[in-house]
Amino acid sequence: MMGSQLDTMSRxxxxxxxxxxxxxxxxxxxxxxxxxxGCRQLPALPRVLFVSVGTNADQKIDANGLxxxxxxxxxxxxxxxRIDPKTVFQLSLYSDDDLLPVMQRRNRxxxxxxxxxxxxxxxxxxxxAGLVQAFPTTREELNRFTPATVHRxxxxxxxxxxxxxYLQTQLxxxxxxxLPTPPGTLNQLLAVSAAGHQVGLSLRAADVxxxxxxxxxxxxxxxxxxxxxxxxxQLKTIEGWLAWLQDASNQHRVTFYADQxxxxxxxxxxxxxxxxxxxxxxxxLRRKMGAALGVTPLPRGDGGEASPMNRLRVWALGSNSxxxxxxxxxxxxxxxxxxxxxxELTVSTQAVLPTNRFVEVPELSSTVLxxxxxxxxxxxxxxxxxxxxxxxxxxxxxxxxxxxxLVFGQLTPKAATRLLINDLINKP
Amino acid sequence: MIQLLLEILGWLGYLERPLVLLQLVLAIGPMxxxxxxxxxxxxxxxxxxGLLTPAALALLALCxxxxxxxxxxxxxxxxxxxxxLGWYGLKxxxxxxxxxxxxxxxxxxxxxxxRPMFLVxxxxxxMARVDSLHDLSLIPVGDVLDVTLNIGDLFNAxxxxxxxxxxxxxxxxxxxxxxxxxxxxxxxxxKAIELILRYLVVxxxxxxxxxxxxxxxxxxxxxxxxxxxxxxFGIREVFSNFISGLWLLFEGSVRPGEVLMIDGEPCEVRRxxxxxxxLWRDRDNAELLIPNQTFFTQSTTTYTASDRLxxxxxxxxxAYHHDPETVLALLEATALQVPRVLHEPAPKALLxxxxxxxIQYALRFWITNPxxxxxxxxxxxxxxxxxxxxxxxxxxxxxxxxxxxxxxxEQHQTNTGTP
Numbered sequence: 001m002m003g004s005q006l007d008t009m010s011r012x013x014x015x016x017x018x019x020x021x022x023x024x025x026x027x028x029x030x031x032x033x034x035x036x037x038g039c040r041q042l043p044a045l046p047r048v049l050f051v052s053v054g055t056n057a058d059q060k061i062d063a064n065g066l067x068x069x070x071x072x073x074x075x076x077x078x079x080x081x082r083i084d085p086k087t088v089f090q091l092s093l094y095s096d097d098d099l100l101p102v103m104q105r106r107n108r109x110x111x112x113x114x115x116x117x118x119x120x121x122x123x124x125x126x127x128x129a130g131l132v133q134a135f136p137t138t139r140e141e142l143n144r145f146t147p148a149t150v151h152r153x154x155x156x157x158x159x160x161x162x163x164x165x166y167l168q169t170q171l172x173x174x175x176x177x178x179l180p181t182p183p184g185t186l187n188q189l190l191a192v193s194a195a196g197h198q199v200g201l202s203l204r205a206a207d208v209x210x211x212x213x214x215x216x217x218x219x220x221x222x223x224x225x226x227x228x229x230x231x232x233x234q235l236k237t238i239e240g241w242l243a244w245l246q247d248a249s250n251q252h253r254v255t256f257y258a259d260q261x262x263x264x265x266x267x268x269x270x271x272x273x274x275x276x277x278x279x280x281x282x283x284x285l286r287r288k289m290g291a292a293l294g295v296t297p298l299p300r301g302d303g304g305e306a307s308p309m310n311r312l313r314v315w316a317l318g319s320n321s322x323x324x325x326x327x328x329x330x331x332x333x334x335x336x337x338x339x340x341x342x343x344e345l346t347v348s349t350q351a352v353l354p355t356n357r358f359v360e361v362p363e364l365s366s367t368v369l370x371x372x373x374x375x376x377x378x379x380x381x382x383x384x385x386x387x388x389x390x391x392x393x394x395x396x397x398x399x400x401x402x403x404x405x406l407v408f409g410q411l412t413p414k415a416a417t418r419l420l421i422n423d424l425i426n427k428p
Numbered sequence: 429m430i431q432l433l434l435e436i437l438g439w440l441g442y443l444e445r446p447l448v449l450l451q452l453v454l455a456i457g458p459m460x461x462x463x464x465x466x467x468x469x470x471x472x473x474x475x476x477x478g479l480l481t482p483a484a485l486a487l488l489a490l491c492x493x494x495x496x497x498x499x500x501x502x503x504x505x506x507x508x509x510x511x512x513l514g515w516y517g518l519k520x521x522x523x524x525x526x527x528x529x530x531x532x533x534x535x536x537x538x539x540x541x542x543r544p545m546f547l548v549x550x551x552x553x554x555m556a557r558v559d560s561l562h563d564l565s566l567i568p569v570g571d572v573l574d575v576t577l578n579i580g581d582l583f584n585a586x587x588x589x590x591x592x593x594x595x596x597x598x599x600x601x602x603x604x605x606x607x608x609x610x611x612x613x614x615x616x617x618x619k620a621i622e623l624i625l626r627y628l629v630v631x632x633x634x635x636x637x638x639x640x641x642x643x644x645x646x647x648x649x650x651x652x653x654x655x656x657x658x659x660x661f662g663i664r665e666v667f668s669n670f671i672s673g674l675w676l677l678f679e680g681s682v683r684p685g686e687v688l689m690i691d692g693e694p695c696e697v698r699r700x701x702x703x704x705x706x707l708w709r710d711r712d713n714a715e716l717l718i719p720n721q722t723f724f725t726q727s728t729t730t731y732t733a734s735d736r737l738x739x740x741x742x743x744x745x746x747a748y749h750h751d752p753e754t755v756l757a758l759l760e761a762t763a764l765q766v767p768r769v770l771h772e773p774a775p776k777a778l779l780x781x782x783x784x785x786x787i788q789y790a791l792r793f794w795i796t797n798p799x800x801x802x803x804x805x806x807x808x809x810x811x812x813x814x815x816x817x818x819x820x821x822x823x824x825x826x827x828x829x830x831x832x833x834x835x836x837x838e839q840h841q842t843n844t845g846t847p
Contacts, residue, residue: 048441052560063566063578090438092560102556109503110447111557320501322445 046088049328050318052103054096054118056311058207058260058278061093068283069093073117075345076336083335087328096122096391103131112320115329116162120152120312121391123161132316134159136330144337144356148380152312152387162314163333164355166345169375170210170308173267173277173285176294182274186214186244186301192274193253200263200275201248203256203407205400206309207276208245209382215241216303218381224424225388225395235417237303242406242420243413244301249406256407278311279351279372295367297374309386310379312355398423431567432579439558447501454491455508458484481516485509507557511550518542540594548587573647585637592633600625619684620677623700627674665721669703672724676700681733682723687798689729690716694798710799731798737770738798742808745786747822752779752787755821759791762815768804770794785826 053069055061061069070091077089092113094102099122106112107130116123116132126132137160142150145164153161174182179197183189193199202208212218220234230238248254255272257263264281266272268288276298277285285293298306315333317326335341342354346361350368353361353376363370389396402420405411411419442448462484465472475483488509495502518538525534555561565580604622607613613621638648676682677700686697688707695707695716705723707716731738746755756777763775775793782788791812795804816823834840 048438048444050438050441061562061566063568063576066563066566088438088441090435090441090559091563093563094560105503106557107503108501109507109557110445110451110501111442111504320445320447325444 047086047324047328048088048090049115049325049332050090050092050113051115051117052099052113052318053091053093054099054116054122055093056096056119056278057204058202059280060261061095064284066093072345072349075348076332076341079341079344080332080335084328084331087332100125100129100131100392104129107131107318107320110320113318114321114325115318115333116316117165117313118162118316119391120162120164120314121386121389123153123314123316124155125391126316127155127159127161131319132161133319133326134161135163135315135317135333137163141334144358146357148383149312149355152383153314162316163337165313165315165333165336166342166352166355167376168311168313168352169279169372169379170207170298170310171277171279171282171371171375172274172296172298173264173281174274174294174296175267175270175272175289175292177292178270179273179294182294182296183299184296185299186211189274189299190248190251190254193248193251197253197273198271199248199251199254200266200272201254201256202260202263202276203258203404204260205396205403207260208256208403210276210298210306210308210378211245211301212238212241213305213307213378213381214299214301214303215244216301217241218307218385220421221424222385222388224421225385227425229425230421235421238421239413239417240303242416245403246406246409246413249409276308279353279375282351282368283349295371297371297378305378305381307382308375308379309382310376313352395424395427398427429569432564432569435559435564435567442558448504451495451501451504452508454495455488455505458487458491459512461487485513485516488512504557507553511553514546514550518546544590572641573643573651575642575644577641581641585641588637588640589633592630596626596629596633600629617680617683620680620700623677623684665719666703669720672720673700673702673705676705676720676723681728681730682720686730686732687736688723689731690718694731694801696799711802736796736798737794738801739773739792739794740801740805740808741790741792742805742812743780743788743790744809744812744816745783745788745823746816747786747824748782750787750821752789754819755787755789758815758819758821759789759812762811763791763793763808766793766804766807766811768795768800769808770796786824 051073053073055069059065073089073091077087081087096119099118103112103126112131116126118126123132127134134155142160149164150160153164155161172182176182179192183192189199212221215237217234217238217240220230220238223230223234249256255263260278260281263272263275264277264285267275267277268285282293282295298308300306315329315336317329317333321329336345337356339354339356339359342356342359343361346352346354346359346369350366353369353372361369361373363373399420402411402416402423406413406416461472462480464470465480471477471480472483488505492502492506492509495505521542522534522538525537529537552561555564562580565578565583567579569577569579569582571577600622603625604618607621608618639645682688682697682700682705684697684699687694688697689695690707690709693709693711695709697705698708698715699706700720704717704719707718708714709716744759746752756779759777760775763769763777764771769775770793773794775791778790778792780788780790791808793804793808795801813823815821
């Protein structure tokens with residue numbers, strides 16, 4: 001008794017409080033042991049496939065937006081579970097602007113996703129940054145897609161940055177109760193505005209770029225992006241395009257919006273009658289506007305068809321996956337380009353178009369699908385130009401600056417043309 | 429909430445990745461090693477106790493460098509190491525804070541603000557590595573008054589309320605101090621104003637959080653009405669204590685700094701809380717928690733209601749053969765010599781009674797701090813002892829004469845003085 005007492009007294013005091021660090025360490029250790037030993041042997045344990053979705057600046061991701069995206073994903077996931085019931089999908093959304101730095105941080109910790117659902121140009125950027133792996137494909141597999149689509153995803157080294165999943169198009173949304181006949185040309189658009197209808201346009205260069213095609217300015221811009229001087233005629237069309245934008249900005253009932261989500265809200269509330277919109281917004285607008293929502297292709301102009309920047313969404317493989325997860329991700333991506341699934345996705349959502357060229361889109365049964373198909377054809381003239389520009393190219397920011405200054409009347413169309421062409425040719 | 433749980437369970441899927449496990453092992457290894465060394469009282473490589481944690485952190489940093497050199501992911505190890513370093517940094521901050529802030533405030537700052545904030549930031553940093561915080565914040569948790577609350581709203585609301593509760597103290601104290609300086613209000617009033625300001629800020633914070641969450645003010649009023657009925661029945665005592673506390677605060681009778689007599693002992697009010705008042709008893713350094721409504725419903729003696737003066741008294745006996753006038757004068761003169769006895773009002777000596785062995789005198793005097801009563805009484809008693817000694821005034825012991833009785837009493841004779 002005395003001995004034990006002495007023994008206790010001779011020891012320095014032992015602190016029994018558990019520090020958070022040790023508690024955390026113990027917990028992680030336990031989880032690690034579970035994962036290493038028991039869990040792998042459990043027969044019905046789900047396999048998690050981590051999917052990161054890039055969202056665009058015009059997409060407002062609130063609770064509704066998130067549930068819409070999850071519903072789209074659930075459609076594909078449920079289909080895939082019919083052939084692989086153990087797969088569980090863990091979805092995370094990031095804005096395109098944040099994607100690169102966030103994924104660099106996660107990849108440094110080996111916690112990157114197994115699969116990305118992102119824009120085609122973003123996939124090339126991530127491939128260049130080593131955040132995604134080139135998608136392994138065969139010639140037969142690539143034959144499912146148009147050469148132009150595949151070209152958009154090829155890097156200079158010939159690697160495929162991702163597998164085309166679906167196409168989001170840019171369209172014209174209007175309130176059919178207030179504007180029974182939508183404008184078919186740019187002149188009609190201004191006339192409609194002069195007649196008292198509220199028109200919205202985007203201040204973002206990528207979202208207002210469709211007007212460049214209508215004014216025939218694409219060849220000149222493409223020339224400048226290739227760092228070659230456009231011809232005098234091409235310069236004139238570019239100036240004409242910018243002059244039209246400034247004219248539109250001077251119209252009393254034409255409003256330029258920096259925030260696409262806000263503009264869509266105003267359309268839904270009846271404060272706007274006409275607005276260019278993304279096909280991904282149709283589900284939300286349809287829910288709010290019901291039968292009043294009208295959808296058409298964007299208006300053409302004197303210079304030709306509109307040139308919407310349609311978004312090619314692709315599946316890209318994350319570089320942190322282990323072999324099993326990689327194999328599962330590839331199977332899932334291939335499954336989603338299956339003609340049956342693509343057709344089902346197109347018809348059920350009426351918000352995206354298939355990338356598989358063998359899928360017949362039932363245009364006759366839906367004016368929305370018909371408008372989207374038309375928009376995809378219109379967008380081909382912009383596709384070449386998109387493949388020439390990386391999303392982080394400093395010239396994109398320059399073009400945005402010029403458009404903003406022009407719309408607010410700080411630059412004349414002539415000065416804006418000079419500045420834009422100079423930046424496109426000379427800016428590194 | 430199920431959605432959130434599923435999301436969290438999904439993160440376990442990362443443990444299927446060997447490189448994640450490797451990073452975890454390399455991060456946890458030094459932590460466990462340190463813990464083992466501390467438990468076993470070992471000093472690996474003779475490292476002193478104080479340098480064990482820095483050594484473990486250095487080992488962890490070395491592991492990160494090794495992973496980086498091998499071109500393997502190291503972000504998780506470095507993040508966990510960084511968090512550990514941050515926690516250790518908080519411990520190092522402790523003596524620095526003690527240089528400028530009182531110990532009890534440092535303890536409160538650390539336990540209520542710094543450590544909880546650090547843990548929240550650490551949790552968010554870890555979650556940001558495995559998921560999108562924005563997505564998580566959008567997960568709905570339920571409907572309140574027709575408003576769908578999601579995790580982000582709830583987190584922000586709780587964080588804002590917590591910060592308001594914890595962090596409103598220093599600004600309120602600062603404002604009260606300014607008023608104290610500018611208006612010359614008493615110390616007790618300063619503390620009362622500080623408390624009222626804190627309640628005000630917390631109240632405004634609650635309303636602001638409710639409005640931020642989009643709660644309908646009409647519905648809030650309806651809920652408040654319902655709550656008042658509930659309060660009437662269910663938590664009447666709590667509510668009664670809260671209201672009593674507010675009332676006492678405005679009334680000014682029980683404010684921090686006041687001295688009250690509790691069970692015959694002077695006690696100083698330290699804090700007037702929502703439910704109870706905390707008092708400090710000097711005699712045994714005890715802290716008493718007394719429900720507010722006790723002061724509201726029962727009579728209490730206070731020495732600090734209109735001023736902080738207390739009239740104290742000591743009693744002493746002097747032998748019968750000393751002239752009372754001489755004794756009374758000596759007592760009053762003696763009291764004036766004790767430093768903490770006030771000269772004005774002047775001490776007053778009184779002849780109280782003729783006792784069995786001595787004439788009983790009382791010496792009444794005034795002091796400025798009621799909490800010092802016992803100490804000053806002791807000083808006065810000591811001074812009387814010395815003064816009586818010097819002047820030859822006797823403090824008689826009680827004297828009794830014992831003699832044997834004879835039975836029957838008729839046979840009893842005068843005591844002979846022998847036992």
